[in-house]
């Protein structure tokens with residue numbers, strides 16, 4: 001399996017790609033064999049023409065040719081050429097179909113694997129790279145099909161058949177042909193040593209440009225707010241010039257390769273001509289045989305050049321294929337790998353967990369936490385205490401550096417940044433529960449207090465929302481996400497800032513919705529308002545990446561420790577300013593639990 005690199009998503013080695021292609025060809029192998037036989041037959045028929053022409057020349061030379069011989073030769077040549085052309089064309093069409101089918105299957109696997117990649121890996125390598133692999137790289141390989149498949153099939157068969165035919169004609173012609181092959185081989189070796197990194201750099205530059213454009217579009221509001229338009233523009237221009245630079249370098253390498261191929265072709269033709277002249281002069285060959293040898297070489301040099309030129313496209317497509325296979329063979333998400341339910345029927349458990357973001361200091365230290373079945377645990381603490389990180393580790397978004405994580409097989413996490421997918425409201429609600437009926441959807445919306453959403457939307461569940469339709473407010477998106485939890489019915493729900501819309505006036509409504517979404521299941525709630533914490537069975541207080549206090553709300557208030565101070569301070573803040581009640585952002589000078 002290909003492991004992600006620090007620099008970005010991995011690129012598969014040639015061996016990994018070959019292994020993956022072999023696996024992907026499963027189910028198509030009988031068809032591939034049939035197409036190969038068809039191709040070989042087509043290529044063999046193409047040899048009839050030079051042989052027949054050589055014989056005709058010999059007949060003319062010896063004065064035995066009459067109109068009937070000429071007519072018959074022409075008829076044979078016509079029939080063989082037509083049948084050969086049909087066979088070659090059919091081979092290209094059928095091989096193209098197999099190629100596109102295998103490519104479509106690879107793309108499906110790429111997308112499927114990309115969906116379960118650890119979030120940290122995607123964030124580190126940039127979504128632009130992933131997008132470029134699923135679009136540019138797949139397009140590159142698909143386009144290569146038009147040139148690669150016909151050339152590769154016809155050329156490889158023509159080479160096999162022609163070399164055999166030429167040697168059968170006279171071994172010295174075969175030897176001359178063999179003598180020119182090293183020139184082709186040298187040209188190819190130079191190319192193979194030079195081109196891959198040039199194409200890789202070109203593809204990487206394309207990915208980098210996509211990343212810059214995506215970042216500019218995604219952060220459009222920030223770019224506007226801080227007047228960063230020029231800065232982003234310069235970044236995109238810089239990335240585009242990198243693409244231009246690498247594309248020009250790739251074209252130069254191609255042109256130098258073509259020059260070397262033409263030299264090899266010239267040497268081969270000259271060699272056959274000289275050999276033919278010498279053999280005829282010595283009475284060991286006929287003009288007809290020499291003509292046949294010349295025609296076979298001419299027929300062959302075309303496919304050889306074609307094949308080598310296709311290797312050029314093939315190199316570029318292979319660079320793309322290695323990038324696609326790199327994602328396909330990446331280990332499954334840390335989320336899946338760590339989805340081992342904790343022993344003893346608990347819904348979630350962290351034991352001795354330590355974690356730090358790549359290149360950064362530890363942000364979680366030796367965290368122990370067990371969430372019993374059906375138990376609701378709130379996590380509170382000052383900003384930066386590690387609450388979100390703890391939620392991410394429990395959900396499997398982050399893999400801990402030390403300790404173990406267990407969670408129920410069906411675990412679902414929602415964050416403040418809820419994405420509304422372009423589609424109907426129904427599509428958005430049934431994402432995690434495709435079989436849900438309209439009645440169940442209605443009940444889920446009612447239970448999370450979002451029934452009025454249906455009345456507000458013109459076409460009810462069929463209303464198009466998200467990028468392609470009606471935009472939902474942040475609070476409505478949260479309601480949809482909470483209703484989705486009810487429909488998905490996970491054993492453990494993790495709410496990180498799920499109802500943090502404190503200042504929006506919807507805070508209480510969202511609190512009730514979150515409570516309804518947690519009914520009958522275990523939950524971990526990152527509580528930004530202590531009213532949320534008070535409603536949970538247990539409260540965990542965090543500071544500096546450690547758990548510093550655990551107990552029920554009543555116990556902790558009675559204990560007069562960090563939580564009690566947090567609670568008193570929050571009460572004062574919420575009395576003074578009811579909408580400003582986020583514990584992690586208000587009055588931390590009084591309430592920072594880490595001080596205790």
Ligand SMILES: Nc1ncnc2c1ncn2[C@@H]1O[C@H](COP(=O)(O)OP(=O)(O)OP(=O)(O)O)[C@@H](O)[C@H]1O
Nearest residue numbers: 357360363381382383384385386387388389390584
């Ligand atoms: N993606 C990241 N890369 C590097 N460091 C990070 C990342 N996310 C968080 N941190 C750091 O990890 C520490 C814990 O952050 P975390 O977001 O878990 O705290 P929190 O208690 O949830 O804070 P808040 O209430 O503000 O969300 C902080 O020092 C933060 O700067």
